[in-house]
Amino acid sequence: MAITLGTAFTACNVNEPAKQLEVSDNLLIQEWEGAYQGVPAFDKMKLEDLKPAMEEAMALNLKEIEAIANNAEKPTFENTIVAMESAGKAFDRVATYYYLWSSNLSSPEFRKIQGEMAPKLSDFYSKISQNEKLFDRIRTVYEAAKENPLEAEAQRVLDLTYTRFAMNGAELDSAGKARYAAINKELSSLYTKFGNNVLADEEGYVTYITKEQLGGLPESFVKASAKAAADRGKEGMYAITNTRSSMDPFLTYSDERELREKVWKNYYSRGDNGDEHDNNQVIVEILKLRDERVGLLGFDNYAQWRLQDRMAKTPERAMEMMETVWPAAVARVKEEVADMQTVADQRGDKITIEPWDYRYYAEKVRKAKYDLDSDEVKQYLQLDKLREAMFFVAGELFNFNFQPVPEGSVPVFHEDVKVWEVTDKTSGEHIGLWYLDPFARPGKRSGAWATTYRSYTTFEGKKNVLSSNNSNFIKPAEGEAVLVSWDDATTFFHEFGHALHFLSSNVKYPTLNGGVRDYTEFQSQLLENWLATDQVINNYLVHYKTGEPMPKELVQKIKKASTFNQGFATTEYLASALMDMYYHTTDPETIDPDTFERETLAKLGMPKELVMRHRSTQFGHVFSGEGYATAYYGYMWADVLTSDAVQAFRDAEGGFYDKEMADKLVKYLFAPRNAMDPAEAYRKFRGRDAKIDALMRERGFPVPKEM
Structure with missing residues (x-):
């Protein structure tokens, strides 16, 4: 993300x-x-x-x-x-x-x-x-x-x-400026090398399987994997690509434990294979250079320098927030693993839960506890209908209308890319364009993200917005629907939240379209919550074959299971966020990434049954650039704001579609971008600062007494 x-x-x-x-x-x-x-x-x-x-x-x-x-x-x-x-x-x-x-x-x-x-x-x-x-x-x-x-x-x-x-060193003397610039030059090459190494391992490690090895896999995934293999010249086989969108469902459904282990190791070993694409030494060099650079400015460590203009302000405040949640998340993992081991034992699977088993047995527990089948849920999550649902939400909250532009009227860089014009529903005023590039392909970086090709400003005349969402869904066979998981649907809404942030901008100067990193994820995380609203579920989550809406019984199961597997989700994320902070508050001369990652996680009490969401050697957020370095915690910082803001909508008379709340949402949280201090903007929206207790309740964790 x-x-x-x-x-x-x-x-x-x-x-x-x-x-x-x-x-x-x-x-x-x-x-x-x-x-x-x-x-x-x-x-x-x-x-x-x-x-x-x-x-x-x-x-x-x-x-x-x-x-x-x-x-x-x-x-x-x-x-x-x-x-x-x-x-x-x-x-x-x-x-x-x-x-x-x-x-x-x-x-x-x-x-x-x-x-x-x-x-x-x-x-x-x-x-x-300089x-x-x-x-x-x-x-x-x-x-x-x-x-x-x-x-x-x-x-x-x-x-x-x-x-x-x-x-960025403007107040340094000549010698300091020269060294600062030299460090930046070295870092720029290392960032490029890090990212390209990860991409090389994503492209280079594809697992091909045969028809006899498809046990447990959903029909839609099988068809998409067959197409992925055919596209790579392996007709008649099935390709499990080394990306999250392929790895995740395979580990969730495949009955082939040895293959699950292979796919898991391929994915979590990216950048850590001891070959020409290994990133361990690259990380060491990056950390040393970052530390030297901020030392020129008088800071004790990189995190101290980076967080001075963020909402958290200091590494200590960011760590305090994460450490409040960590014990509850780890405790929940132990409960989840115990439930999974029970299921495995009852099935006669003579195994001890390993990381490549977590998703598979979690799915079995989900069925047993909540009678909820993730593949059944996917039948109602069609990509095209989800896009229509996002447009509906944008219309209700932001008064936006999305219409596809005539084919060929707007140039695109790939045949998969589609474009929509965005206008104001009431006035018809043109606001901008929205590009969607939804499918994975060789040469495309993994994950999902949003970007702008042009941002809104008024200081030289009103400029429209050119925004883009980019995903890595597996492209289906011809004529087949794209079915996605609930998590992927949530991510789709999340990234669209970024696009709405771009499109609703009402700032004068270009610089104000930037953002404070631990705040910019808030708006997109907030939008995720509209996926589960009744209006979206009842009108857009329909069966891909019959067109029937999602049954109320299934909806209730989803809502009842909303806190399921939160131990896994929270712990794998927090492990990455904490490691990011430890890397940048520790003397880099003492760091060997492989050892440091292993020993630090052991000290934290990381459960052995799962790993960091982004292991060090593939942590592009942190090591292929500086945007999220010592800022990965920002997703949880934003989550605190999100949970608190969601509670405001729940308390409103009109719920998630309350008109007064929607107006405040746009006015204070989206339109100002970085024209207003984030803390001030949130107080204007909520009437007070955010509290962490809503987040703890949403995840099913005990709320600390002092909260």
Whole structure:
């Protein structure tokens, strides 16, 4: 689950032409043309154009920055901060293509370019963040605003800009700046290497099975696996790919224990196979460089530096929240394992529960305890109907209408991608476009994420939003429905929550479309809760063959089992979040990742029957970039906010579709993006700070007495 935010030091307002600098005829740097205020030319992009376009765009952006830094006029908000917000449009256009190739269409040819560009991009960012004249101007405006504060949005963008530069070494001396920039360059290459190593192991470890080995697997999964094998030249076989969307259902349903073990080990060994794609040493180098870099700024560790502008503020506060939940989660795992072992013993399966057994026997327990069959539930979870349900929710809460655009009217980068126009239901006003890229394929990174190709701003005229959701569902055989698990349906709603956050933006300046990492997951986690509302269940969760709505008895079973397996889900997540924090609060000179992971989890009392959701060597959130480094805890931080906010809807007269609550939801939690301090925004919505007790109750955990 991941968000792609705008680039660090340039505007996201990519459709506005660069006013004084001409660009070449390279397609990737050209202004976007066509309807909807112009859209990326995804159908015409060529990889050979990418590197020269990136280099040209960086050079243009640096010229813009130099012009701002060397302006002879006295620094003002308009000629410094607003000018910076306006800069970088050509770069943003090219970066859209670059990051699309990286996430959705990677190839050996692209990875070669990526390896060459990573240090150049790092240099580019450093030349901006360490431009002394530019920072002097920013600081002058910042100090002046202490005496005469600006209007709210202008003050917010000024504060964020100043803090961003200060956090990235703008106040260092020349030697410090040079080393800081050199570290960033080294890190950029290591991040690229880490991500590509994981991708290589996802592509390289495919398990092929025969018809005789299909025992227990649902029909829809069998058909999708047959297609996956055929697509790889293995007609007549069945491919279990090394991605979560394939691994998870296989481990849940397959009766073949030895194959479950093989698939489990393939997946959880990514980046940890002792070969050319092994990430252990890469992690060591990343940790040492991060530690050295923040040491230049006077911080004790990376986590201390990173969390200073987050909601948690300190590593200690983040750890305190996680450690409040951890004991209850681990205790629940012990109960779950005991239940599973009982089922295994009753079946005569002479085994002791191992990690590759957890999902399989949990499913047996679910059936025994709640008479709930996950495969039966899947029959009512069609991808297309779920999308319609999301559109319904968006209409009810946000007043949005989604209509498919005429085929061919908006360029797409793959035949699987579909596009919808988003308008206001009442006024008909155009808001933006929503792209959906739903299926897994070679070269596409695993997981699910949301991104924008253009963000809403008004400071140079109103700009529409180009948003995208990306998933890795297994593509079905021709004419077959895409059936997904309840967890995958929840993730689909989650990522759509990010898209709604983009589409509901009502900010003036590009920088304000960013976010505070331990807050940006809140809005998307909140939207997950509408999947289980009666309006969605009764109208969109229909049987893929008969069209009959989900029976009330099955709905009740789902709701009754809502806290089932929360030990597993919470513990595997928290283990990753805690490891992230321990990695970044420990002297890296003492860390060997394999040993450190094993020993730290042992000290925490990690149950042996499961592993971290993201083992260290495949933890892309943390080691293929910096967006979630020491911030993976943010999902639970956001979950505290989510549970508390959900309670507000439950208490409202109109429940989850209460009009007054929906208006407050949009006004305070979605539309402001980062134009308002998150804590203040939440208090405006709720009337108080969030409490953790709602989260504990939702997961079926005991609420601590002090809560």
